[in-house]
Amino acid sequence: MIDADSLARLALFADLSWPQLQDVSHTVDEEFFPAGANILRVGVTGNGFYVIVEGAAGVAIGGRERTRLVAGDFFGEISILTGEPPGADVSAATDLRCAVLPGPALRELLLKHPHVALRMLEAGARRLRATNEWLP
DSSP, X not given: OXXXXXXXXXXXXXXXXXXXXXXXXXXXXEEEEOXXXXXXXXXXXXXXXXXXXXXXXXXXXXXXXXXXXXXXXXXXXXXXXXXXXXXXXXXXSSOEEEEEEXXXXXXXXXXXXXXXXXXXXXXXXXXXXXXXXXOO
């Protein structure tokens, strides 16, 4: 379990009240990954939603790092929401501390806390716009 104070510092949860943050803190686990650890792999079923609390992760497509995620960023949601395996590799660029929500619980979290869903949608839109820069 990760504490509500740690969640409160993350933009994804910025609109939640203190009781809501405490509620969410009871639904997420805390995981640590050493630098270089593989977290998600292309083609392998994604079964967790990860929010970076400390550290950085690299997102690679075709063996080439496309972006770096830092505290407050998240990953794994696309596989959960679409039911498809990850389309990118995600690995710990530094030692990494994440809040992790099991895949089946993500939909419940988003329905229970629409502000989190909106922030996730906004981030997804920014990512989609950024992918245009990746295209040849």
